[in-house]
Amino acid sequence: MTLLKPQEGDIPLPVPGVVSAPYWEGCAAGELRFQRCGTCGGATHTPATLCAHCTSTDLRWEVSSGRGTVYSWTTVWRPQTPAFEVPYVPLIVEMEEGWFMLADLVGCEHDAVHVGLPVEVTFHTHPGGVTLPYFAPRT
Amino acid sequence: MVGGVEVAQPGERGIGHHGLHPGVDGPEGDGLTPGEARPPHREALPVDLRAIGDPTDQDRHVEGLAPRVDGLPGLAPGPAQVAVVVEEHCEAGLGERLGERGQRHAAGRREPVAHHHARHGVVGVGPLGQPEVAFQDDAVGGGYGHDRRCGHGQMLGRGAAGRRGGARRERGAGSPMAQHPFHDVAIVGIHNTRQARVLDGHDDRTITFEAALGAIADAGLEVRDVDGVVGPLGSDFLYQSRNGPMWRSMNALGIPALLEGAMAIASGQATTVLFATGGAGSYTQRASTAPWTRPTNEFVAAYGMFTAAEFALMARRHMHLHGTTPEQMAHVAAVIRNNGHAHPDAVYSGRGPFTVEDVLSSRMVADPFHLLECAMTSEGGAAVVLTRADRAADLPNVPVHILGGGTDYYGPAYQHPPVWDLGGNQRADLVAGYVGRRAAEESFACAGLGPDDVDVCEFYDPFSFEIIRQFEAYGFCAPGEGGHYVTSGVIEPGGRHPVTTDGGTMSFSHGGAAVQLLQRVIRGVEQLRGTCASMQVEGAEVAMCTGGGAGALFTDVLLLGKERP
Numbered sequence: 001m002t003l004l005k006p007q008e009g010d011i012p013l014p015v016p017g018v019v020s021a022p023y024w025e026g027c028a029a030g031e032l033r034f035q036r037c038g039t040c041g042g043a044t045h046t047p048a049t050l051c052a053h054c055t056s057t058d059l060r061w062e063v064s065s066g067r068g069t070v071y072s073w074t075t076v077w078r079p080q081t082p083a084f085e086v087p088y089v090p091l092i093v094e095m096e097e098g099w100f101m102l103a104d105l106v107g108c109e110h111d112a113v114h115v116g117l118p119v120e121v122t123f124h125t126h127p128g129g130v131t132l133p134y135f136a137p138r139t
Numbered sequence: 140m141v142g143g144v145e146v147a148q149p150g151e152r153g154i155g156h157h158g159l160h161p162g163v164d165g166p167e168g169d170g171l172t173p174g175e176a177r178p179p180h181r182e183a184l185p186v187d188l189r190a191i192g193d194p195t196d197q198d199r200h201v202e203g204l205a206p207r208v209d210g211l212p213g214l215a216p217g218p219a220q221v222a223v224v225v226e227e228h229c230e231a232g233l234g235e236r237l238g239e240r241g242q243r244h245a246a247g248r249r250e251p252v253a254h255h256h257a258r259h260g261v262v263g264v265g266p267l268g269q270p271e272v273a274f275q276d277d278a279v280g281g282g283y284g285h286d287r288r289c290g291h292g293q294m295l296g297r298g299a300a301g302r303r304g305g306a307r308r309e310r311g312a313g314s315p316m317a318q319h320p321f322h323d324v325a326i327v328g329i330h331n332t333r334q335a336r337v338l339d340g341h342d343d344r345t346i347t348f349e350a351a352l353g354a355i356a357d358a359g360l361e362v363r364d365v366d367g368v369v370g371p372l373g374s375d376f377l378y379q380s381r382n383g384p385m386w387r388s389m390n391a392l393g394i395p396a397l398l399e400g401a402m403a404i405a406s407g408q409a410t411t412v413l414f415a416t417g418g419a420g421s422y423t424q425r426a427s428t429a430p431w432t433r434p435t436n437e438f439v440a441a442y443g444m445f446t447a448a449e450f451a452l453m454a455r456r457h458m459h460l461h462g463t464t465p466e467q468m469a470h471v472a473a474v475i476r477n478n479g480h481a482h483p484d485a486v487y488s489g490r491g492p493f494t495v496e497d498v499l500s501s502r503m504v505a506d507p508f509h510l511l512e513c514a515m516t517s518e519g520g521a522a523v524v525l526t527r528a529d530r531a532a533d534l535p536n537v538p539v540h541i542l543g544g545g546t547d548y549y550g551p552a553y554q555h556p557p558v559w560d561l562g563g564n565q566r567a568d569l570v571a572g573y574v575g576r577r578a579a580e581e582s583f584a585c586a587g588l589g590p591d592d593v594d595v596c597e598f599y600d601p602f603s604f605e606i607i608r609q610f611e612a613y614g615f616c617a618p619g620e621g622g623h624y625v626t627s628g629v630i631e632p633g634g635r636h637p638v639t640t641d642g643g644t645m646s647f648s649h650g651g652a653a654v655q656l657l658q659r660v661i662r663g664v665e666q667l668r669g670t671c672a673s674m675q676v677e678g679a680e681v682a683m684c685t686g687g688g689a690g691a692l693f694t695d696v697l698l699l700g701k702e703r704p
Binding site: 014015020024071080088090100 | 437440443445447451456459502504510555557559
């Protein structure tokens with residue numbers, strides 16, 4: 001029994017931009033942040049200048065519950081680079097607040113994944129110093 | 140008479156208001172040859188259609204009227220440019236101009252035109268400066284897309300009657316229309332260099348230039364004829380050839396780049412456009428996936444994403460929604476790889492044949508995609524030459540025409556979660572899972588065609604599922620039915636819609652970031668020319684070429700035909 005776990009190798013790490021910096025700062029603080037529109041109330045991810053629903057620029061950072069369900073998944077056996085240990089399981093998670101994000105699955109075996117699996121965010125600080133969100137099955 | 144064409148002296152008559160000449164197709168028009176006439180001053184345009192009477196039983200109906208100058212009435216000389224008169228009819232059922240007919244004068248294009256005098260035909264009213272060739276006996280057809288318009292309001296039908304699916308002549312259905320946007324454009328040169336896993340001694344530039352020279356030679360042209368270039372290395376080509384100043388586009392990717400070149404010709408900015416692309420020597424770190432599959436991005440790269448995983452996330456959602464099976468996807472891969480197996484120039488020529496079981500037993504790359512369901516990595520060059528359709532008549536190859544084209548994008552590729560249900564405000568009824576549907580609808584409408592008219596489906600095949608998705612997206616079958624559709628015998632050689640007949644990116648080549656996107660177009664041209672070394676679809680008249688895919692949030696569509704639109 002091998003549990004999926006965060007990647008520790010020399011993987012490509014995110015370089016935050018002006019718009020996305022609050023998202024990555026949130027991860028470092030253990031918060032999964034997304035943007036909520038002050039005009040229409042819609043949720044937006046990935047970090048943006050325009051609201052995905054109404055194009056308003058009145059976007060405000062909020063902290064997600066971190067809970068969602070698996071919307072789609074794949075198990076990767078041929079890694080992007082040799083730095084990745086296989087298998088790993090990229091997911092698209094539909095968050096409770098109505099937005100989608102992509103991250104890898106951890107904390108279970110690779111064949112435990114299925115569409116609709118309830119998951120919850122968990123953070124891991126890579127040796128390179130960046131804290132990445134992952135998802136684990138909700139217990 | 141000048142050159143067999145009746146002309147009037149400047150100011151001799153009000154060219155915009157003379158009456159219709161019912162007998163213009165009669166004996167006095169016989170024996171005339173194609174030619175040019177001189178224009179009136181532009182104030183002579185336009186014509187008041189409503190001032191001209193309805194067709195009557197006395198109007199002459201002439202059989203076999205060919206596209207040529209027919210002793211057009213009302214031609215007038217002018218100082219510099221060309222003018223022609225196009226007569227037209229509008230018939231019942233055509234909206235606001237119900238039952239009317241009229242004449243039209245246009246200036247600016249040096250090409251012969253026909254006098255349209257059919258009792259039951261329709262030609263469009265184009266913008267000034269765009270006379271059009273009309274064909275007698277073109278029927279007003281019903282059928283697919285009759286309530287649609289292409290981007291500029293044009294509808295185009297098949298001039299030839301009797302094709303399955305019936306006559307689809309639909310110009311004139313509704314508002315006045317312009318000439319087909321690519322009427323003046325023809326694809327006259329194509330070339331694939333040798334394609335291989337590795338091309339020793341080449342880099343991007345050398346293989347691109349080899350492709351460029353090959354396509355120019357195939358077209359029967361000289362380097363000096365090129366006055367427009369598309370692609371990142373086009374600038375190098377024009378500099379080295381000292382062919383400037385000329386029109387240039389930096390567009391790199393397949394169909395959108397080709398369409399840009401075609402539009403440059405259609406708009407008079409260029410006469411002969413070269414689009415060359417190539418890749419060699421850039422994929423050296425073989426332990427990683429190819430560099431073009433893994434663009435750096437802060438929201439995907441750290442999770443090990445690359446193209447196979449991106450497309451797998453789309454495929455998985457479709458499997459969840461519709462029960463699409465690994466066997467159905469593997470069937471697609473087997474068909475395409477067997478096409479490549481039979482192609483003498485494919486990178487994986489002779490490497491098959493493959494069964495569904497072979498595909499499913501190959502190692503998993505990104506579930507649900509096995510190795511044999513994924514594009515290869517390779518090196519090679521490809522190029523296309525476009526020129527004006529009137530010039531194409533003097534060139535050696537069967538010209539291939541652009542009947543319609545479109546591009547659909549939902550955003551940059553591989554930077555955001557590839558969510559099947561990602562929507563957009565341009566078309567609230569569509570989602571990213573069906574990206575390409577809008578482009579296909581508009582392309583079909585522009586061509587006056589539908590899926591049933593497509594003889595060859597040169598669909599882009601980065602991963603097996605993408606073929607299933609595209610048949611649904613383009614309306615060949617209903618959403619969710621793609622898996623059954625592709626296993627019903629239609630996509631194999633000899634089937635109703637043979638797919639990716641050279642082996643595509645799985646077996647023919649994937650020569651870098653962009654080369655393979657142009658190769659669907661090249662294969663479509665080969666099919667319409669009838670020159671395929673393998674898997675030739677006999678009598679192919681319409682080819683549908685595509686590029687992109689849902690995992691990349693874009694899909695491009697190009698409809699090619701043998702008949703000038």
